[in-house]
Amino acid sequence: MELWSLLWGGGGCSLLGPPSSAGRSVPAFKQLAQPRSWPAGAEQRRSQDFLGNQETAIMAGKPTLHYFDGRGRMEAIRWLLAAAGVEFEEKYIATPEDLDKLRNDGRLMFGQVPMVEIDGMELVQTRAILNYIASKHNLYGKDLKERALIDMYIEGMADLNEMIIIFPIHPPGEKEAKLALIKEKTTNRYFPAFEKVLKSHGQDYLVGNRLSRADIHLVELIYNAEELLPGVTASFPLLKALKTRISNLPNVKKFLQPGSQRKPPMNPKSLEQAKKIFRLP
């Protein structure tokens, strides 16, 4: 646990500096050769080396996501970008050395990922990243009060999502108890709260009668909860309807198809890899 506190590079945070410095370790990123969700025209780009892809991304102004190849804390960001119709690149951290390099180059303000290169900034802290993207793409309400409601809802969702994200990391002996706790919170606290919001105004979206990040985060949460607890949405008809409605939005529908940049749930193998990268016991 202490290890990464000692590894903090002490280098500067590059504010507007060229983001290309971390991309030089090409061998580590050869793993990207597996096609993920290459947008149209990808065939041409696939034949270029990684650096070529990166330069295209910079020129196109696409955000670049730095994380390991898995959901973790980056997945909510992928969902939001996808739902907003924003194309993005990903640079996967495959080894502890990849993470060290990002730190030593001073690109991670607190030595942590997620990190997203966007609009000349290297943003860290999941909420900072999500807030920026949501604001930029008009998914954060039309005024302070709508934003307050959205924040109240999404922070509740984040509490539950946190439990779900961490769940795979618990040792086997604790898993059953943790799952029971997640089930209890989902069915007794969180899902009823959001069902109540939808019922109170009878509208198609949680806030302001239009799509916001609240709807996207909630639908992501519903999918995550259902993976752990099949049928958990059964007694929440409005949540089910929201899930269907949002899933049918063109950008979201595309993201839910195989071949998109959506990541699969953690399996024993990806858990092992993540532990290695982050030097967890």
Next chain:
Amino acid sequence: MCEKAEHRMQKSLSQPLSVDFQEPLSMAEKPKLHYFNGRGRMESIRWLLAAAGAEFEEKLFETREEFEKLIQGGTLMYERVPMVEIDGMNLVETRAILRYIAAKYDLYGRNLKEQAWIDMYVEGLRDLSDMIMFFPLSLPEEKEMNLEYILTRATTRFFPVYEKALRDQGQDFLVGNRLSWADIQLLEVILMAEECKPSVLAGFPVLQEFKARISHIPTINKFLQLGSQRKPPLDEESIETVKNIFKFERGMFLKNMSTIVAEY
């Protein structure tokens, strides 16, 4: 204090704060804070309101029964506190409340990018302040180890970031050359860390200057005086009260550490 720092402090004090305190629409209604009589997660909210010059009331419960009465009242969306009645809303979730107050009182930057920088700075501090907040609830046999961990993180992970940010920019504030939520949060956390270890800022001269400078801002200075609504750290007695109200589990500190571990 060295000459340069004193000059900078005088300079920033003599200029009016470039913060435009919005008048609340309903002047008669002060925000009302619902919590127990202690710091916990409500303290950052008290700091922000106080720094903004916003008067507020508090309804503080002392027992489990009073807390349950509040829950029964139906104003807690997730049956949890903090809750703040403000501008006709019953806001819960600490971050939702803080963001609303920050935006309302123009402490959240002037544009999206400044907002992003403020968010990064405050979210970074949240990890550290949570650790310090939960520390009194450590099991006795773990206290020393946890304290050591907090201080190591503070001095190797967090404080260097803010020391560097202030030094590199050469300005009096963290973002946009004006007071923001980030500066207020940083001061709060510095003071909390000093309560853990008075000399914790020893290697951070710029943070020492920052602390002095921000503490002297009139609204903040007032909040730091005796008799303000600032709450003291938990002592033995109030720890027992808190445990009874919220039914904490054993090893609370380590439980929340799992969040820090999984931050990656």
